[in-house]
Amino acid sequence: MQIIFNPKKESWSEILKRPTQSFEDIEETVKEIFKEIQQKGDVAVQKYTSLFDGTLFENILVSQEEIDEAASLVSKDLKEAIEVAKNNIYNFHAAQKTEKVEVITTNGVTCWQEKRPIQRVGLYIPGGSAPLFSTVLMLALPAQIAACKEIVLCTPPNKEGKINPAILFSAQLCGVTKIFKVGGIQAIGALTFGTETIPQVYKIFGPGNQFVTVAKQYATQFGVGIDIPAGPSELLVYADDSANATFVASDLLSQAEHGKDSQVILVTTSKEMISKVEKEIIAQIDELPRKEIAKVTIQNSRLIYVTTETEAIEFINEYAPEHFIVCSKNEDFFINGIANAGSVFIGNNTPESAGDYASGTNHTLPTNGYAKSYSGVNLDSFMKAMTFQKITEEGIQNIGPSIEIMADAEGLQAHKNAVSLRLNALKK
Amino acid sequence: MQIIFNPKKESWSEILKRPTQSFEDIEETVKEIFKEIQQKGDVAVQKYTSLFDGTLFENILVSQEEIDEAASLVSKDLKEAIEVAKNNIYNFHAAQKTEKVEVITTNGVTCWQEKRPIQRVGLYIPGGSAPLFSTVLMLALPAQIAACKEIVLCTPPNKEGKINPAILFSAQLCGVTKIFKVGGIQAIGALTFGTETIPQVYKIFGPGNQFVTVAKQYATQFGVGIDIPAGPSELLVYADDSANATFVASDLLSQAEHGKDSQVILVTTSKEMISKVEKEIIAQIDELPRKEIAKVTIQNSRLIYVTTETEAIEFINEYAPEHFIVCSKNEDFFINGIANAGSVFIGNNTPESAGDYASGTNHTLPTNGYAKSYSGVNLDSFMKAMTFQKITEEGIQNIGPSIEIMADAEGLQAHKNAVSLRLNALKK
Numbered sequence: 001m002q003i004i005f006n007p008k009k010e011s012w013s014e015i016l017k018r019p020t021q022s023f024e025d026i027e028e029t030v031k032e033i034f035k036e037i038q039q040k041g042d043v044a045v046q047k048y049t050s051l052f053d054g055t056l057f058e059n060i061l062v063s064q065e066e067i068d069e070a071a072s073l074v075s076k077d078l079k080e081a082i083e084v085a086k087n088n089i090y091n092f093h094a095a096q097k098t099e100k101v102e103v104i105t106t107n108g109v110t111c112w113q114e115k116r117p118i119q120r121v122g123l124y125i126p127g128g129s130a131p132l133f134s135t136v137l138m139l140a141l142p143a144q145i146a147a148c149k150e151i152v153l154c155t156p157p158n159k160e161g162k163i164n165p166a167i168l169f170s171a172q173l174c175g176v177t178k179i180f181k182v183g184g185i186q187a188i189g190a191l192t193f194g195t196e197t198i199p200q201v202y203k204i205f206g207p208g209n210q211f212v213t214v215a216k217q218y219a220t221q222f223g224v225g226i227d228i229p230a231g232p233s234e235l236l237v238y239a240d241d242s243a244n245a246t247f248v249a250s251d252l253l254s255q256a257e258h259g260k261d262s263q264v265i266l267v268t269t270s271k272e273m274i275s276k277v278e279k280e281i282i283a284q285i286d287e288l289p290r291k292e293i294a295k296v297t298i299q300n301s302r303l304i305y306v307t308t309e310t311e312a313i314e315f316i317n318e319y320a321p322e323h324f325i326v327c328s329k330n331e332d333f334f335i336n337g338i339a340n341a342g343s344v345f346i347g348n349n350t351p352e353s354a355g356d357y358a359s360g361t362n363h364t365l366p367t368n369g370y371a372k373s374y375s376g377v378n379l380d381s382f383m384k385a386m387t388f389q390k391i392t393e394e395g396i397q398n399i400g401p402s403i404e405i406m407a408d409a410e411g412l413q414a415h416k417n418a419v420s421l422r423l424n425a426l427k428k
Numbered sequence: 429m430q431i432i433f434n435p436k437k438e439s440w441s442e443i444l445k446r447p448t449q450s451f452e453d454i455e456e457t458v459k460e461i462f463k464e465i466q467q468k469g470d471v472a473v474q475k476y477t478s479l480f481d482g483t484l485f486e487n488i489l490v491s492q493e494e495i496d497e498a499a500s501l502v503s504k505d506l507k508e509a510i511e512v513a514k515n516n517i518y519n520f521h522a523a524q525k526t527e528k529v530e531v532i533t534t535n536g537v538t539c540w541q542e543k544r545p546i547q548r549v550g551l552y553i554p555g556g557s558a559p560l561f562s563t564v565l566m567l568a569l570p571a572q573i574a575a576c577k578e579i580v581l582c583t584p585p586n587k588e589g590k591i592n593p594a595i596l597f598s599a600q601l602c603g604v605t606k607i608f609k610v611g612g613i614q615a616i617g618a619l620t621f622g623t624e625t626i627p628q629v630y631k632i633f634g635p636g637n638q639f640v641t642v643a644k645q646y647a648t649q650f651g652v653g654i655d656i657p658a659g660p661s662e663l664l665v666y667a668d669d670s671a672n673a674t675f676v677a678s679d680l681l682s683q684a685e686h687g688k689d690s691q692v693i694l695v696t697t698s699k700e701m702i703s704k705v706e707k708e709i710i711a712q713i714d715e716l717p718r719k720e721i722a723k724v725t726i727q728n729s730r731l732i733y734v735t736t737e738t739e740a741i742e743f744i745n746e747y748a749p750e751h752f753i754v755c756s757k758n759e760d761f762f763i764n765g766i767a768n769a770g771s772v773f774i775g776n777n778t779p780e781s782a783g784d785y786a787s788g789t790n791h792t793l794p795t796n797g798y799a800k801s802y803s804g805v806n807l808d809s810f811m812k813a814m815t816f817q818k819i820t821e822e823g824i825q826n827i828g829p830s831i832e833i834m835a836d837a838e839g840l841q842a843h844k845n846a847v848s849l850r851l852n853a854l855k856k
Contacts, residue, residue: 078837081830088533088827095531096541103523105516105788113524113789118801119745119767130838166837202800220657225801229648244853250846257842289841317547335816339547346818351846354819357834358827360533361541361815372630373546373653375813385803387789388763390774391782399516399786402509406785409506409594410558413717414685418678418779425672 001281003274004304007315015302016319018231018263018368026214034189034218041195048186049156057161060197062168062179070168082170085137085358092360093142096379108395115383118225120150120199122191123176124206124216127156127183131164132207138362138377139205140174146382151176152199154191156183184208188215192224203227205364205377227377231368234263235352236321238312238334239277241270243327244348248273249280251325251351256297257290264301265319267312274303313337320371323352340372396422429709431702432732435743443730444747446659446796447689454642462617462646469623476614477584485589488625490596490607498596510598513565513786520788521570524807536823543811546653548578548627550619551604552634552644555584555611559592560635566790566805567633568602574810579604580627582619584611612636616643620652631655633792633805655805659796662691663780664749666740666762667705669698671755672776676701677708679753679779684725685718692729693747695740702731741765748799751780768800824850 007015036044050056074082102112123139125132136153143151153176157163163181171179180198182190188208194200203225204216213230220226235255239248252264266277281298285291306312309330316324320340327348328334338344342365343355355361364377375381391399400419407415435443464472478484502510530540551567553560564581571579581604585591591609599607608626610618616636622628631653632644641658648654663683667676680692694705709726716722734740737758744752748768755776756762766772770793771783783789792805803809819827828847835844 077833081833081837084534084827084830085834088537088539091533092529092531092539092541095529098526101520101523103520103788105519106512109516109782109787111516111520111788113520113806116767130840132838134834134838223797223800225798246849246853247846250842250849254840254842254846257840284845287841288845289839294842338814339544341814344814344816346816349821349824349850350817350819351824351850353831353835353843353846354537354824354827355815355817356843357831359537359817359819360531360539361817366812369651370653371812371814372651373812376815378541378813378815380808380813384794384799384801385806385808386766386769386772386799387783387804387806388772388774389778389783389787389789391778391787393777396777396779396782399512399782402512403781403785405505405509406513406562407781409509410560410562411717412558412682412685414678414682414722415781415784417712417716418675418682418781421674421678422777422779425674 001278001298002302004302006305006307012315012318015304019261023210023214026211027218030185030215030218033185034192037186037189037195038193042197045182045186045190045195045198048184049182052184053156055157055159055161057157057181060181062163062181067168067172070165071172073165074169078166079169082133082137082173085134086141086173088358088360089137089141090145093379094145106395106398108392108398109389111387111389113385113387115380115385117146117148117383118202119148120152120201121148121382122201122204123151123153124187124204124208124212125153125155125167126208126212127158131167133164133166133170134357134363135206136167136170137174138364140171140176142377142379143382144175145379148382150178150199150201152191152201153179154182154187157181185211185215188212188219192219192222227364227381228366228374229368229370232261232263233258234322234367235325236265236267236316236319236323237325238267238316238328239270239273240268240328241273242329243273245273245276245280247348247351248327249277249284252301253281253284253288253294254351254353255323256294256301257288260293260296262297264297266303267315268305269307269309269312271305274305277303309333320369322365322367322371325350325352342366342371342376393426397426429706429726430730432730434733434735440743440746443732446691451638451642454639455646458613458643458646461613462620465614465617465623466621470625473610473614473618473623473626476612477610480612481584483585483587483589485585485609488609490591490609495596495600498593499600501593502597506594507597510561510565510601513562514569514601516786516788517565517569518573521807522573534823534826536820536826537817539815539817541813541815543808543813545574545576545811546631547576548580548629549576549810550629550632551579551581552615552632552636552640553581553583553595554636554640555586559595561592561594561598562785562791563634564595564598565602566792568599568604570805570807571810572603573807576810578606578627578629580619580629581607582610582615585609613639613643616640616647620647620650655792655809656794656802657796657798660689660691661686662750662795663753664693664695664744664747664751665753666695666744666756667701668696668756669701670757671701673701673704673708675776675779676755677705677712680705680729681709681712681716681722682779682781683751684722684729685716688721688724690725692725693749694731695743696733697735697737697740699733702733705731737761748797750793750795750799753778753780770794770799770804821854825854
């Protein structure tokens with residue numbers, strides 16, 4: 001833990017620095033695999049699945065039997081927990097629906113904006129030690145509410161060719177239309193170009209390792225949208241004397257167990273809080289199964305004392321944390337003042353875990369400072385805003401002359417002409 | 429003009445192909461200039477301005493005197509036309525404001541979503557023959573409505589160090605906070621890293637040549653957001669017998685004059701319409717000052733006859749045009765059926781020029797098929813959706829057990845622990 005007292009503003013950018021990641025060596029691999037998938041489709045996907053995952057299955061499309069079997073393997077308790085989470089996530093995202101926005105901007109000129117679903121979306125769910133069925137809920141539910149026609153999920157199987165039952169159960173529950181046993185770069189490539197088996201999609205969502213991250217970034221060069229540029233997960237806690245140090249430490253540790261590159265920061269106006277949290281972290285960390293990971297992150301964590309709340313919020317906005325927990329007597333000051341954060345957790349009874357799983361908010365959030373310009377995943381991430389306009393004879397007479405003048409001033413005569421011809425026709 | 433009758437579905441992707449652009453040779457230049465700007469700031473910006481634009485000015489920040497002078501140079505007619513456009517664009521974008529979305533997802537668990545402005549945005553306005561002051565309106569007005577704190581505009585000056593007066597007038601009118609006489613790659617680099625003079629921004633908007641396009645794409649690797657990946661402008665017109673062929677031709681030509689790589693497509697269920705539009709294009713094209721450009725585009729244009737409206741809309745959705753004009757007796761069929769388009773123009777009196785300048789809708793729209801997953805620029809482009817949650821003692825008791833079970837099933841014990849500690853404290 002790095003403890004920093006009263007950092008000068010000039011040093012903020014140094015303190016707030018995230019470790020930079022260089023992916024240049026991975027890029028070549030991604031390019032090669034994408035090219036092969038574009039040319040050879042399924043054959044290439046199978047080749048790389050065999051090469052990277054050491055497995056080869058004829059049928060990568062998950063069957064209804066497999067889904068039914070998975071449902072029988074998920075415990076009743078877990079099913080009920082998933083149902084609770086599902087309802088909360090569903091309700092919060094369904095409330096984000098927006099109505100058509102219609103404005104008669106000038107007599108005879110009606111403009112409107114409507115959101116329409118992205119027709120085909122791809123969800124990537126990583127394999128590995130932690131089966132992220134919670135991410136299935138976070139991505140498939142808003143896709144379902146948005147009414148995306150095809151919701152395709154790719155996830156790598158284990159050596160026996162199986163997918164974690166909780167992932168299959170959640171996918172089925174949340175309206176995923178097709179599930180494929182494919183992971184890594186080859187999954188992203190297949191979703192980008194489409195193969196004989198895997199449909200091409202228009203936008204790809206979901207977390208992944210560095211290979212998946214680079215592949216998603218590269219996919220954008222082929223006209224595919226992606227949710228958010230990915231980076232290591234982050235938590236910044238602001239705590240004053242009113243915070244419970246035990247809880248604060250547990251929140252910092254929950255972030256720390258994600259990966260060795262996770263970012264954990266405490267900002268406080270209480271010197272006592274720093275030593276209390278430090279002690280609590282030491283007390284709690286050894287009990288954790290993932291303590292080897294957590295210890296590395298905690299070693300790199302920063303506990304920062306600042307003198308005023310104003311300084312604190314300025315500092316936090318400069319960092320733009322993915323997750324921001326605020327435990328303060330003065331919480332409204334922070335709620336109103338936070339300009340850059342993915343998701344905000346308020347008060348001693350609001351752990352980040354709540355938003356990770358079950359409160360209703362989405363857990364796919366901007367990291368790495370992207371909270372300055374990016375939204376976390378929400379209902380609109382699965383739709384696009386389209387505009388429409390209809391102009392009557394009166395309308396074009398009202399705004400036509402202005403268009404003519406402006407087009408003329410920009411030197412675009414054909415633009416002007418499209419209006420002049422219509423105005424002339426109306427004069428007759 | 430390529431006239432295509434009854435294309436088979438298997439040939440659609442070939443017909444709909446856009447010319448691919450390769451920017452690999454430009455990329456190296458962009459990387460080099462970015463690196464130098466990151467290290468040397470203003471000095472590097474000045475070096476490249478001098479090198480590329482052949483100009484060198486000590487003061488790149490436009491002064492109030494220059495803005496005042498520009499206002500006096502814009503004609504009264506043009507000022508009035510800009511005011512008409514401004515009011516329509518302002519009203520349409522202001523109507524896109526969304527309220528806070530608050531849901532009590534479970535007793536004691538309150539979640540809400542709020543949109544907050546991106547604090548600093550950069551607008552790029554190209555120089556060159558056409559002074560795109562209309563783009564200033566389209567970008568600065570929603571930024572102003574969103575309440576972005578800093579709205580920085582960069583545009584290259586002419587050899588005399590001047591910026592087109594209409595650009596300065598529009599910028600001043602729409603709340604731009606700072607204007608810099610810098611263009612090209614060096615402008616995008618300066619906005620990405622910030623220099624002694626030019627502030628760093630969080631998101632960059634606006635069109636530009638291939639150098640600017642590649643620079644914007646590269647900027648995203650440094651945590652900066654961009655509006656939309658850029659590509660050549662496009663128009664697809666659907667016209668049945670009810671369409672006015674003269675108007676249709678004028679619309680196709682207004683798109684064609686943009687650049688030699690512009691895309692122009694007519695889809696129709698009327699064979700007669702094809703020959704009528706063809707004749708009209710030939711009649712109108714020679715009158716255009718930009719006919720050299722328009723002729724190249726028209727040569728590459730496609731006039732496509734299909735037998736049914738169902739086939740037409742399927743074809744159009746597959747193409748996903750930036751601009752889509754529909755002149756049909758059956759317009760509702762197309763309005764309801766269009767799934768992928770940037771902006772839709774309905775009826776004989778609704779030229780694309782209206783949306784380009786003054787009806788109220790935005791003209792910064794997704795090209796190159798991106799309309800399948802991207803929105804055009806709108807109010808939300810200048811904001812990000814943030815989520816908040818506050819959980820009471822009752823709330824964590826209600827959802828806590830579900831979180832524990834899910835975290836446990838994902839193997840994330842520290843996530844579970846953050847909840848268990850809170851639940852245990854409440855049991856005492």
